[in-house]
Amino acid sequence: MTREEEDILVAKIQNGNSTAFEELVIENQTKVYNLALRMVGNEQDAYDMSQEAFIKAYNSLALFRGESRFSVWLYRLTTNVCLDFLRSSGRRTHASLTFMSDEDDEKELEIPDERFSPETLVEKKELREAVNRGLMSLSKDYRAILLLREIDGLSYEEIAEALALEEGTVKSRIFRARKRLCSILTADGNFSFGLTSKKTKEV
């Protein structure tokens, strides 16, 4: 859907045509759902969060000014819904306490050794599962920012706008999230990602 098509639908809905909203739901449901799924870590909650995000979007469409794309606004809303959920339900993912502090970012980045090669080394499915596990170990803010980039395909500029951050901050946080994930994957004993052997100096 182009931005123009989106804008037209939004206008229709704001003028009272609520069924046009269904098109926007259909268009965005995969990205919203996957964002929620990777944020909260289980399907049931992801489902609830997705619905809540869409309903909130509908109810506050009156306040949507159209400065950014509707979908970007929607993903931001989804992120907030998930962050609120994670905060209030007091959820802790299994390793989040370990990985909460920013100082951890400065730890060594373990360089994958020669044996590493995504295609040949591990079944893609195992890798996916490991990455998703690792994702839940990231602090929720880092998780959100990486997901907005990867799942929802937002640019640094769009993320900066959505989260009210500087672009430079977005860039470095995404980098740190990836770095952190690499470390987590290395520590994850359940698969042979091959990132273990060489250690580097301070990165």
Place this chain on the structure above:
Amino acid sequence: MTDCEKYLELMSAMLDGELSSEQEAELRTHIGKCEDCKRVYNAFKGISRALTDELATPPDTLVKGVMFKIKNQKKSERRFAFGRFTALAACLALVLFGASHFGLLDGTKLGSTKKSAAPEATEDQVLMEDSAPENSGVVAEERAGAADADNAEGSGQTMLTSGVPQTEIVDGTVLQYGFSVQNMLMTSEAGTEDNKEPYFLFEAKEILVYEGKYYPEEQDEDKNKLLFTLSTEEDLNALYEFVTALPDNTVEYTPEDGEILKEDPLYTLYIPADTEKDKNAKDKVICIWFVNGEMWCVTADAHSPNPAQNVSAEKILYKAEGVQDKFEALIKGMKEAKGIT
């Protein structure tokens, strides 16, 4: 290795397509030469692929569930989706609930031949233009045939039409978007800053439907012809469905219209105030006329002597074509349901 430190963050950015072509070229050259960096880059890429390779399919029920919940939300939640925001709705609601009652200045006239704008008018216009972007997708065309010729320019340029005029053709009828009935009937923040009028139609606990005019001072049933009362959720929802399905079209108001409205309305909807909620709330009426198939509505305080009296542009709530049949059908259906002949 120190060289590589600076490259690491750039590689992350390159993966996201955020580097300039020169930066990218430089970086790719480096990666080609440096094994360590190549491995990190591949690790980042692997993570990215793992995240995006197989996106989960949301359950079928997600979309249906959302639409169902939206439809069945409490009325008070639903209204916010529609009309609360536009300055136009606010200013029209302002005039609706009694210009003098709220000390509204003369500036916010609709369909007025006066061109001078009062301070509020200017501000509201600015607000309206600001909210126009969402509507920019709808093509604005010639309003030929939809309005009187002499309203097309000049005196037709009012608060109402000074926003983005848009037309759409639905079922062969040219509809003009100036404002929507939903905006009118669902606005919740009418009134001036210190004198907000609570929106009423969708929060009514009960709506009495009278045939003809409503005489507030008459206790005698003969004079006020009550057709039926809508008090159940089901009844009220039927009416709300009708209202929310009303087309967003309007025909330009002309001064001659006031003459027609001096006749008795065909129906009057009486909405008692909810004084529990707000002790200053007033009983309201919505008077409905049908003129050449167009439905005209005016809202006023129930106890004003004649709601249609001194009707001017400010007080026209809504004018829409092709609605009479539907409305009559609605009334008929309700009568039948209640066993009234």
